[in-house]
Amino acid sequence: MAIRVVIVGAGFAGINCAKRLGNRKGIDVTVVDRRNHHLFQPLLYQVAMAGLSPADIAVPIRTLLGKYRNVRVVQAEVDGLEYDESGQGGTVVAGASRFPFDALLLGAGAQHAYFGHEEWEPFAPGLKNLEQATEIRRRVLSAFERAEVTSDPDERRAALSFVVVGGGPTGVELAGALGEMSRFTLSRDFRSIDPKLTRVILIEAGPRILPSFSVELSSRATADLEKLGVQVWTDRAVTQVSAEGVEVAGERIRASTVLWAAGVQASSTGALVGGQRDRAGRVLVKSDLSIEGHPNVFVAGDQAAFREEERDRWLPGVATVALQQGIFVADTILADQRNRPRVAFRYWDKGQMATIGRRRAVLSSGKLELSGVMAWFAWLLVHIYYLTGFKNRLFVLMQWAYSYLTFARGARLIVQKEWRSYRSDRPAVPSS
Amino acid sequence: MAIRVVIVGAGFAGINCAKRLGNRKGIDVTVVDRRNHHLFQPLLYQVAMAGLSPADIAVPIRTLLGKYRNVRVVQAEVDGLEYDESGQGGTVVAGASRFPFDALLLGAGAQHAYFGHEEWEPFAPGLKNLEQATEIRRRVLSAFERAEVTSDPDERRAALSFVVVGGGPTGVELAGALGEMSRFTLSRDFRSIDPKLTRVILIEAGPRILPSFSVELSSRATADLEKLGVQVWTDRAVTQVSAEGVEVAGERIRASTVLWAAGVQASSTGALVGGQRDRAGRVLVKSDLSIEGHPNVFVAGDQAAFREEERDRWLPGVATVALQQGIFVADTILADQRNRPRVAFRYWDKGQMATIGRRRAVLSSGKLELSGVMAWFAWLLVHIYYLTGFKNRLFVLMQWAYSYLTFARGARLIVQKEWRSYRSDRPAVPSS
Numbered sequence: 001m002a003i004r005v006v007i008v009g010a011g012f013a014g015i016n017c018a019k020r021l022g023n024r025k026g027i028d029v030t031v032v033d034r035r036n037h038h039l040f041q042p043l044l045y046q047v048a049m050a051g052l053s054p055a056d057i058a059v060p061i062r063t064l065l066g067k068y069r070n071v072r073v074v075q076a077e078v079d080g081l082e083y084d085e086s087g088q089g090g091t092v093v094a095g096a097s098r099f100p101f102d103a104l105l106l107g108a109g110a111q112h113a114y115f116g117h118e119e120w121e122p123f124a125p126g127l128k129n130l131e132q133a134t135e136i137r138r139r140v141l142s143a144f145e146r147a148e149v150t151s152d153p154d155e156r157r158a159a160l161s162f163v164v165v166g167g168g169p170t171g172v173e174l175a176g177a178l179g180e181m182s183r184f185t186l187s188r189d190f191r192s193i194d195p196k197l198t199r200v201i202l203i204e205a206g207p208r209i210l211p212s213f214s215v216e217l218s219s220r221a222t223a224d225l226e227k228l229g230v231q232v233w234t235d236r237a238v239t240q241v242s243a244e245g246v247e248v249a250g251e252r253i254r255a256s257t258v259l260w261a262a263g264v265q266a267s268s269t270g271a272l273v274g275g276q277r278d279r280a281g282r283v284l285v286k287s288d289l290s291i292e293g294h295p296n297v298f299v300a301g302d303q304a305a306f307r308e309e310e311r312d313r314w315l316p317g318v319a320t321v322a323l324q325q326g327i328f329v330a331d332t333i334l335a336d337q338r339n340r341p342r343v344a345f346r347y348w349d350k351g352q353m354a355t356i357g358r359r360r361a362v363l364s365s366g367k368l369e370l371s372g373v374m375a376w377f378a379w380l381l382v383h384i385y386y387l388t389g390f391k392n393r394l395f396v397l398m399q400w401a402y403s404y405l406t407f408a409r410g411a412r413l414i415v416q417k418e419w420r421s422y423r424s425d426r427p428a429v430p431s432s
Numbered sequence: 433m434a435i436r437v438v439i440v441g442a443g444f445a446g447i448n449c450a451k452r453l454g455n456r457k458g459i460d461v462t463v464v465d466r467r468n469h470h471l472f473q474p475l476l477y478q479v480a481m482a483g484l485s486p487a488d489i490a491v492p493i494r495t496l497l498g499k500y501r502n503v504r505v506v507q508a509e510v511d512g513l514e515y516d517e518s519g520q521g522g523t524v525v526a527g528a529s530r531f532p533f534d535a536l537l538l539g540a541g542a543q544h545a546y547f548g549h550e551e552w553e554p555f556a557p558g559l560k561n562l563e564q565a566t567e568i569r570r571r572v573l574s575a576f577e578r579a580e581v582t583s584d585p586d587e588r589r590a591a592l593s594f595v596v597v598g599g600g601p602t603g604v605e606l607a608g609a610l611g612e613m614s615r616f617t618l619s620r621d622f623r624s625i626d627p628k629l630t631r632v633i634l635i636e637a638g639p640r641i642l643p644s645f646s647v648e649l650s651s652r653a654t655a656d657l658e659k660l661g662v663q664v665w666t667d668r669a670v671t672q673v674s675a676e677g678v679e680v681a682g683e684r685i686r687a688s689t690v691l692w693a694a695g696v697q698a699s700s701t702g703a704l705v706g707g708q709r710d711r712a713g714r715v716l717v718k719s720d721l722s723i724e725g726h727p728n729v730f731v732a733g734d735q736a737a738f739r740e741e742e743r744d745r746w747l748p749g750v751a752t753v754a755l756q757q758g759i760f761v762a763d764t765i766l767a768d769q770r771n772r773p774r775v776a777f778r779y780w781d782k783g784q785m786a787t788i789g790r791r792r793a794v795l796s797s798g799k800l801e802l803s804g805v806m807a808w809f810a811w812l813l814v815h816i817y818y819l820t821g822f823k824n825r826l827f828v829l830m831q832w833a834y835s836y837l838t839f840a841r842g843a844r845l846i847v848q849k850e851w852r853s854y855r856s857d858r859p860a861v862p863s864s
Contacts, residue, residue: 035846036573036574036577036844036845036846037844037845037846053485053486053487053488054485054845054847055485055845056485058845060621060844060845062621062622063621063844066620066621072623072624073580073621073623074580074581075574075577075580075581075846076581096582096583097581097583121852122852125851125852129851130845130847131847131848131849131850131851132851134847134851135851141468142468142507145468145507148506148507149506149507149508149529150528151528151529188498189492189494189495189498189505190494191504191505192504398830412468412469412492412495413468413469413486413487413490413492413562414467414468414469414507415486415562415563415566416563417563417849417851418563419557419561419563419564419566419567419849420553420554420557
C-alpha cells in the first residue's frame, strides 16, 4: 500500500516537500493549509509598501501542485492530531475531515508575537500574511491622505510619523521603504503637505540593527537608512503601544502608524505533535527533523527548532532553511520507502541579505560581504530567481523595472476592510 | 480671481472633467473622493472572477492628476452642501473640511440596490467597488474549496451552485466567467470534485437577458452562455435570498453563492444638491447638465438622469456617457469663463458591448451588430484602449494574453477580511 504523507502548511517547507514527492510511485500526499495560496514571504513587505500586488507574490497551492497526480490539496484548518497505538502513524483532524498518515510534515510557520502584549496588535500590526500586508498599506497611505486634509498641526505631525518596532531584516526593509516612499514616490503627489517632512523611526531593543549580520554591515545599513531620512534608535525597548503612538525608554512618541517587526511565535499547531518546544513555541527536532518518539513525524521551517552543532547555533527562521528542510524530509521519506538509512540534515548556508529602500542592500555569504547598489542587484536576482512560478517572476521583474524607472508605486491602492454598502447601524454611504 | 471648481467623485465623469481643466489659467480644481483610487469599473467583474488584480484596474487619483498644478486631490467623505445666498456658488462640506466652489460637478456614481430588500446584501453581494470584487472572489473560490473537502453530498451540491441575479451586462459577464472558470480553468485543479458539474444559474426578471441589445444579440448571448454550461432563466423574479440560496417564482434553489447584479441606486450625495430626483435616486439635469435654479451645479455620469429628446430615452449608466459628460462640463465651465454661450450636451453613442466567457461577446454600434470571437476582440481592444494610464494597459494586455494562452487565472487568491491574529474571542490560530 502507498505511504500516506500528510503535509500541514504550504509554506516553503511544505511546498518543496510536496514537489519532491510529486508523482513518486507508492506515495500519496495530502497538503492541508488554511489558505488557498503559497506566499513568497520575503517580498511581503513590498505588498505592504504598495510596490507589489498580492497576486505578484502569492500563487494558489493548487496551481503549484496541480501537475502531481499523487498530491491532493485541501483548504482546511487543522485542529487535532491523533497518534496510532504504534506511535508510528496517526490522523490529522481538520474540522469534520480526517487525514490518516504514515508520515507527517508539520510546517505551519510562525506569526508575529508581542511578548505577552497581544493587546498592542490593533495599534501595531505585524507582517506575516497578505491580509496584514494590505492592512499596513491601508494605514500608511491613509496617514498621508489624513495629513493632507487636516488643518490641525498636531494631527498632521502624528499622521506623518511612522514607528517601526524591531531592527531585524523585516523592520529594516519596512523602515527603508517608508523612507524612500516619503522622500521620492509621494513627493510630487500632495499640495498641502511635504512628504519629505515625514518622520520614520526604527526602534531596536538591542545594541544594533540587523544583529545577525556583521557589525560593519549593520553600521552600513544604519547609514543607508539615515540617508533615506530614517532615524535609527537602538538600545531602547518599547514599553507601551496605543492609538496615540509608542512609549520607549521613558519617552513618548506620537505616531498614528506603528508597525511591528519585533518578534515571532511559532504556529500553535506545534502543540498538537506533543514534542518539547522552546520559548518561541518551536518544536525541538532531532538531526533528521523528526521528533522524539515519533520517527515519522517531522517538523520543518519556522516551526522547528534545529540545533546546528558544528556552528553552535539554532537555525534562523528564514526561507532557505525551510526550503532545504522540506526537500530533506521528502528525501528521508523516500529513503525509508527503499529501506535505506536516514542521514542528518545539514543546512547549506548561502548567506543572508536585507534590502534598504530602492537600491541599497546588505548581503553576507560566508566570508563575502556586500553593501550598496551591488548588494541590491544581488538581492534582486536572488529573489526573482526564487519566486515560485514563471509568470510571477516575469511580472515582478517588469513591475520593478517600471517602478525603478518612474519612481511610481504601482499598487498604491487603499482598499477598505468592509465590503458592504448597506448596514443597519449607519446610513447608506455615497459610492463615490 | 480664479474660478474655484469642486469635483465630487473621481469616476469617469470627475477624472475627465479634472483632466480637461488641468493647467488652465484662472481655474482652481479640488477633487474630493472618499477613496484614493479611480476605478475602471467595466473590468471590475474580472477582479471578482480572479482574472485581474485590483491594481490592474485601479489607479491612485493623485497619480492620474499629479501633473496638473491647479488640481488638488482630497480623500474625504462629502456630507453636506451649503449654497451662497446668490445661489450661484456654495461650499462642499466633508467632515471638518470645507471646499468653497464657484462651480460644482457631482459625479459620485451609483451603487447596487436591492429594491427595498437591503437585508439580502450579506447573502448576495453586488459589484461596484474593489472591496466587493474581492469579497465575491473569496466566496466563489472558497465554495470550490469547501466542495472539495466535504463528504456531505447536499453541502457539495450547494457549494457548487452559483446564482447570478440580473441579466444586464454585469450579470452576463459574471455568469459567463463562472461558467468558463468551472469548465476550463479549475477543471484540473481538484481531485474529489469535478468542477464541470458546477451549476451556474442566471436569473432575469424580464423576458430576456441584455434587454438594451437587439433580440437577436440577446438570444445569441443566451446560446453562448449555455455553451459554457450557464442556465438562463428569464421572466422569473427573485422573491427571497438567504444563506441557503434563493427563492424564485415559487421555486427554491440551494446555492451557497449568490451574486447580485440586478439594480442600481445613485449615490445619496445627490440629495445634497436639492434638485428633483427619479426613482433610482438620479438627479434630473437640464440640457447643459446643470440643475434647475443652480446654473453652476452640474451632475454627471450614473448620478444624473439626462433625457435625450431626439432618441426619446434616458441615457444609460455606462462609462462612455460619464466620460463625455465630464468633458462637457469642463468645456461649459471654460465657455462661461470666456463669456461664450453654453451649448446642450449631446451623447455620441459609440454602442454597447458585453463579454461572455473567455472569447465571446456581443456588440452593437449603430446598425452594426457583432457576436462571437470578432465581438470579443473588438471588446478587448476598446477596453484596453480606454484603460486609464499606460502601465495598466500594458499589464492588463499581458495578463490577458497569458490567461488566454494558459487557461490560468493569475489572481486566484482567497484573501480573508480579517487581518488580526490575536483576538480575545478565539484562541490563537495557526498561521499556516
